Amino acid sequence: MALPDTSPVAGISLKPEHFRSALEARADGLWFEIHPENYVSEGGPRLRWLDAIREVHPLSLHGVAMSLGGPDRPDPHHLANWSRLVDRYEPVLISEHLAWSALGDVWFPDLLPVPMTQTALDIFCRNVDIMQTALGRQILIENPARYVRLEGDGDEADFLAETVRRTGCGLLLDVNNLYLGAQNIGFDVQDWLRRIPADAVGEIHLAGHEADTGLGEHLLIDTHGAPVAKPVWRLFETVIALIGPRPTLIERDTHLPAFGQLMAEREQAARRLASLGTTTVAHV
Amino acid sequence: MSRQFYDDFADALRSGDHEAALPHLERPGHAARLAVYCNNVASSAIEALRAAYPVVNALTGARFFSPMAKAFWKSSPPRTRSLTGYGSGFAEFIDGYQPVRTLPYLADIARLDRAWLEAHLAADASPCRPGQVAQLPPDRIAALTPGLHPSARLLCLAWPVHGIWQRHRSGSRDERRVALAPEAQGVLVWRPFGDVRSVVLDPGSVRFIASLDEGQSLAEASEDALAQYADFDPAGAFEAALTGGYLSGDALP
Numbered sequence: 001m002a003l004p005d006t007s008p009v010a011g012i013s014l015k016p017e018h019f020r021s022a023l024e025a026r027a028d029g030l031w032f033e034i035h036p037e038n039y040v041s042e043g044g045p046r047l048r049w050l051d052a053i054r055e056v057h058p059l060s061l062h063g064v065a066m067s068l069g070g071p072d073r074p075d076p077h078h079l080a081n082w083s084r085l086v087d088r089y090e091p092v093l094i095s096e097h098l099a100w101s102a103l104g105d106v107w108f109p110d111l112l113p114v115p116m117t118q119t120a121l122d123i124f125c126r127n128v129d130i131m132q133t134a135l136g137r138q139i140l141i142e143n144p145a146r147y148v149r150l151e152g153d154g155d156e157a158d159f160l161a162e163t164v165r166r167t168g169c170g171l172l173l174d175v176n177n178l179y180l181g182a183q184n185i186g187f188d189v190q191d192w193l194r195r196i197p198a199d200a201v202g203e204i205h206l207a208g209h210e211a212d213t214g215l216g217e218h219l220l221i222d223t224h225g226a227p228v229a230k231p232v233w234r235l236f237e238t239v240i241a242l243i244g245p246r247p248t249l250i251e252r253d254t255h256l257p258a259f260g261q262l263m264a265e266r267e268q269a270a271r272r273l274a275s276l277g278t279t280t281v282a283h284v
Numbered sequence: 285m286s287r288q289f290y291d292d293f294a295d296a297l298r299s300g301d302h303e304a305a306l307p308h309l310e311r312p313g314h315a316a317r318l319a320v321y322c323n324n325v326a327s328s329a330i331e332a333l334r335a336a337y338p339v340v341n342a343l344t345g346a347r348f349f350s351p352m353a354k355a356f357w358k359s360s361p362p363r364t365r366s367l368t369g370y371g372s373g374f375a376e377f378i379d380g381y382q383p384v385r386t387l388p389y390l391a392d393i394a395r396l397d398r399a400w401l402e403a404h405l406a407a408d409a410s411p412c413r414p415g416q417v418a419q420l421p422p423d424r425i426a427a428l429t430p431g432l433h434p435s436a437r438l439l440c441l442a443w444p445v446h447g448i449w450q451r452h453r454s455g456s457r458d459e460r461r462v463a464l465a466p467e468a469q470g471v472l473v474w475r476p477f478g479d480v481r482s483v484v485l486d487p488g489s490v491r492f493i494a495s496l497d498e499g500q501s502l503a504e505a506s507e508d509a510l511a512q513y514a515d516f517d518p519a520g521a522f523e524a525a526l527t528g529g530y531l532s533g534d535a536l537p
Contacts, residue, residue, distance in 0.1 A: 040368055106362070149309070
């Protein structure tokens with residue numbers, strides 16, 4: 001299969017409800033991102049849909065289950081599933097999280113907070129390295145949505161910058177998570193942006209958040225269940241003015257709207273990126 | 285950081301009680317925020333089960349389904365890094381789940397939902413087509429060991445619930461609970477091409493299909509079924525399997 005002849009500019013996270021619309025959609029720089037965990041079956045219609053979509057649009061893989069921030073080494077079975085999907089779909093970008101989600105053989109389907117200590121950094125870098133070696137490719141690491149500070153937590157930007165330096169990985173800058181961190185635990189966004197290696201950012205995520213049902217506006221949750229909020233759009237403008245345009249993805253997981261609404265949000269991102277000039281995949 | 289952090293955090297997630305993770309928070313006042321993680325982990329598993337067992341959910345109602353799914357998750361958390369095939373063993377769990385003892389056939393409904401999911405996710409393969417065997421001499425046909433299509437799941441249910449299940453599966457919501465008497469029912473669920481199909485089989489055909497699945501030849505499987513069910517129709521059962529597309533095409537010329 002030949003790769004579609006387009007570079008990713010503004011994309012959308014792909015949901016099965018939108019397979020047909022995604023296949024038929026046409027727009028310059030449109031691409032789709034999937035969670036590989038949802039495509040680990042041996043066969044079935046879902047893989048066939050992705051085969052078809054992949055022929056017309058670039059794809060990216062965005063993992064949520066490798067548990068790179070956990071104490072254990074990456075699960076060989078899960079790495080093998082990843083390898084199979086990378087071979088089959090030739091994604092333009094691949095990414096994982098600064099998070100953990102597994103302990104022993106039990107998987108906790110969420111992105112859990114990593115204590116940002118020197119010991120955790122050593123283990124995280126070891127795991128990023130194992131994943132990059134297994135796939136033979138650079139991965140991007142996404143900054144986490146922060147709800148609490150853990151005992152011994154160091155500086156997040158320093159943690160990410162040091163990971164990039166040691167492993168050669170790139171970064172996936174989630175603007176919504178950055179905004180949530182500022183609101184929820186009060187870290188300084190401008191300082192964070194100054195400290196991360198801008199050249200390492202290979203992708204940007206935009207998503208909606210919602211106030212916690214119990215704690216209200218004191219705790220904003222990264223639900224991916226609402227349109228991108230105005231202050232997040234403003235922060236996105238700040239980010240791309242500072243680091244330059246990058247492939248940018250609209251994430252939506254819950255309260256899924258019609259496909260057209262996501263395309264409209266994606267258009268808003270594309271317009272902002274275009275105002276800065278040509279978007280390219282960052283070479284780190 | 286130590287292993288202790290992860291152990292304590294995992295305890296909090298499993299129990300839903302923040303206490304274990306509290307010593308690891310910089311601000312004890314943020315304890316209530318740990319609920320975000322506990323809720324996410326449990327609800328991801330519950331919603332995956334709800335999606336995987338839609339007819340169980342429809343028959344019990346969403347509000348009843350949630351605590352049942354949560355109890356299952358506590359006893360059988362995901363042990364692979366995907367929720368796509370999560371929920372193996374849910375039927376057996378339901379069998380022992382006291383609150384549903386008034387719906388004794390619910391576990392069989394769960395078996396059908398599970399078989400549908402497994403068939404849906406199974407490897408793609410071309411089934412054996414009638415044209416592939418039409419030209420073969422009878423003795424060659426009798427010696428074939430076609431096996432089942434990789435998506436095929438053969439169920440021997442204790443309750444005749446296939447009809448109820450199928451009506452719900454196709455979107456009908458006209459009956460929530462029905463009076464049923466226990467009676468064995470054989471069902472085959474498979475996906476010959478894009479869509480999952482299912483069919484009720486007579487006892488002889490169940491025996492016949494089970495024997496083929498064990499690798500016996502068509503002749504052996506026929507004899508075996510006939511020995512137990514004198515009214516079994518081998519030619520009819522073979523033709524149904526061919527036209528239905530639930531035999532594997534692998535072992536054929």
